[in-house]
Amino acid sequence: MEQQIEVLRGEALEAIGAVSDQPSLDAARVRFLGKSGAITTLSEGMRHVAKEDRPRFGKLLNDLRQAVTSALEAQEIRLLEKADAAAAASLDLTLPGTFPGAGTLHPLTQLMDRAVKCFRRMGFAIADGPDIETEWHCFDALNTPPDHPARNEQDTFYLPDGRLLRSHTSTVQIRVMETTPPPVRIIAPGAAYRRDEVDATHLAQFTQMEGLYVAENVSLADLKGTLEFFFRELFGPDTDLQFRPHFFPFTEPSYEIDIRTEALGNQWMELAGCGMVDPAVFEAVCERRGDRVFDPESVSGFAFGFGLDRLAMNLAKISDIRMLVENDLRFLRQF
Numbered sequence: 001m002e003q004q005i006e007v008l009r010g011e012a013l014e015a016i017g018a019v020s021d022q023p024s025l026d027a028a029r030v031r032f033l034g035k036s037g038a039i040t041t042l043s044e045g046m047r048h049v050a051k052e053d054r055p056r057f058g059k060l061l062n063d064l065r066q067a068v069t070s071a072l073e074a075q076e077i078r079l080l081e082k083a084d085a086a087a088a089a090s091l092d093l094t095l096p097g098t099f100p101g102a103g104t105l106h107p108l109t110q111l112m113d114r115a116v117k118c119f120r121r122m123g124f125a126i127a128d129g130p131d132i133e134t135e136w137h138c139f140d141a142l143n144t145p146p147d148h149p150a151r152n153e154q155d156t157f158y159l160p161d162g163r164l165l166r167s168h169t170s171t172v173q174i175r176v177m178e179t180t181p182p183p184v185r186i187i188a189p190g191a192a193y194r195r196d197e198v199d200a201t202h203l204a205q206f207t208q209m210e211g212l213y214v215a216e217n218v219s220l221a222d223l224k225g226t227l228e229f230f231f232r233e234l235f236g237p238d239t240d241l242q243f244r245p246h247f248f249p250f251t252e253p254s255y256e257i258d259i260r261t262e263a264l265g266n267q268w269m270e271l272a273g274c275g276m277v278d279p280a281v282f283e284a285v286c287e288r289r290g291d292r293v294f295d296p297e298s299v300s301g302f303a304f305g306f307g308l309d310r311l312a313m314n315l316a317k318i319s320d321i322r323m324l325v326e327n328d329l330r331f332l333r334q335f
């Protein structure tokens with residue numbers, strides 16, 4: 001039996017060493033180690049071996065099995081290395097690579113960057129607030145009465161705990177004044193949410209930019225000058241602005257701003273809301289802060305807010321607001 005084992009070892013190692021592809025290697029594994037393979041068959045011969053010789057032969061058989069297993073593993077690695085080398089040999093590192101494409105900023109991001117740069121030149125800092133807001137920050141502090149339509153569940157996304165997705169970025173005015181004494185001069189770009197039926201001009205989530213300037217003696221002239229400068233930077237120096245009296249709970253007086261410019265067909269377009277901060281807003285902030293630094297007798301301010309999506313649509317002549325969120329590369333690559 002010892003001789004048989006030695007013969008089989010020689011046979012197996014030679015056969016495995018000669019194998020040149022994976023299927024033949026698998027076949028060799030079955031041939032020697034398989035259920036009815038050569039080594040298994042030989043093991044069955046143990047039955048005829050004298051009892052006292054069994055441990056010795058058992059050990060020899062085990063060694064054989066181990067040697068064959070290692071040889072199979074080594075040969076498998078050799079085959080893989082050969083395949084790798086072949087692949088590497090056909091790789092020409094001097095060929096030009098495939099350029100993955102650099103991409104571009106989303107038109108809304110481009111507009112936001114321009115707007116932010118423009119306001120920063122006028123000394124406005126960027127402020128931020130949470131998208132999930134309290135009713136107090138979204139409505140009460142902004143002098144918006146309980147029966148105002150914006151507070152209706154039909155118009156606003158409420159969470160079970162009573163908080164809501166902010167329906168405008170005016171919330172950031174309150175957040176900033178709560179924590180920062182005057183003077184404050186901030187813009188707050190960010191998402192706002194309304195339960196609007198989605199169509200060519202409405203999304204349930206859109207992007208707004210809010211502005212707030214509070215200090216001593218801030219006047220309506222400051223508001224007009226600031227927004228005229230901004231819209232002329234954006235749409236060109238020949239842009240006309242019209243401040244149309246309007247109502248917002250948090251400003252008094254309030255205006256809507258229409259602009260008209262050659263490039264956009266000389267049509268008046270309504271683009272923003274603005275006004276002088278209502279004393280009731282300052283009072284709400286004072287009460288929350290527990291001091292009088294925003295006493296409406298000593299400070300005044302202006303606020304404004306506009307939708308960036310609407311502006312982007314006008315600037316880029318986009319006819320359907322949904323294009324801004326569909327991520328269609330054929331559309332986005334044009335910017």
Ligand code: DAH
Pocket residue numbers: 167168169170210211248250251272273274275303304305306
């Ligand atoms: N929050 C208003 C809206 O979402 C926009 C607005 C109007 C903001 C007048 C203001 C403002 O700060 O003074 O429709």
